[in-house]
Amino acid sequence: MKKMIHLAVLSAAVALAACSEHHDHGAESGHSHDAPAVAEQAAAPAQVQDGISVQNAWVRPTVGEQDATGAYLTITSQEPMSLVGVATPAAEIAEVHEMKMDGDIMRMRMAERTEMKAGEPLELKPGGYHVMLMALTAPVEVGQEIELSLQFEKADGSKIEMPVKAVAGQNAAGDHHSHGGGGDHKH
Numbered sequence: 705m706k707k708m709i710h711l712a713v714l715s716a717a718v719a720l721a722a723c724s725e726h727h728d729h730g731a732e733s734g735h736s737h738d739a740p741a742v743a744e745q746a747a748a749p750a751q752v753q754d755g756i757s758v759q760n761a762w763v764r765p766t767v768g769e770q771d772a773t774g775a776y777l778t779i780t781s782q783e784p785m786s787l788v789g790v791a792t793p794a795a796e797i798a799e800v801h802e803m804k805m806d807g808d809i810m811r812m813r814m815a816e817r818t819e820m821k822a823g824e825p826l827e828l829k830p831g832g833y834h835v836m837l838m839a840l841t842a843p844v845e846v847g848q849e850i851e852l853s854l855q856f857e858k859a860d861g862s863k864i865e866m867p868v869k870a871v872a873g874q875n876a877a878g879d880h881h882s883h884g885g886g887g888d889h890k891h
């Protein structure tokens with residue numbers, strides 16, 4: 705069994721509930737990865753501002769009493785830039801998190817500053833970087849549009865605020881394959 709350790713100061717229980725792919729699948733027994741929403745999202749046009757392009761923005765719908773979830777998107781900037789924050793009216797707390805396997809332990813931490821190289825996509829996806837939405841103001845339902853405001857900082861220190869719409873649904877990438885990285889390997 706993998707363990708997940710949350711290194712951020714915020715409630716580990718809340719974060720675990722939202723970030724654990726196992727939790728999602730366990731609680732939502734009937735969901736299908738072949739839902740029609742998948743194809744529509746994959747074809748969604750890029751959202752562009754100030755040389756920054758955002759593709760495939762989606763949010764994982766909540767299950768039951770869950771009050772936290774993840775948002776995922778791919779960001780490409782024409783010039784070097786850093787993702788320094790995110791805000792949304794849909795949740796009281798929004799943070800960029802990084803999740804990665806450390807041996808057989810899944811670790812998650814807050815990424816206060818994520819650097820992006822020119823033209824190199826930064827992928828926020830299940831099992832990697834993600835936007836964590838905590839203390840949601842309402843449950844997130846499939847098809848719902850969530851507004852995110854991405855905060856960037858350029859090399860010269862100037863800031864860019866970019867509004868992005870993310871649709872709630874399941875993603876074509878396939879959560880089963882993205883978490884765990886190497887499967888349930890043990891020592």
Ligand SMILES: [Cu+2]
Nearest residue numbers: 723801812836
């Ligand atoms: Cu997280």
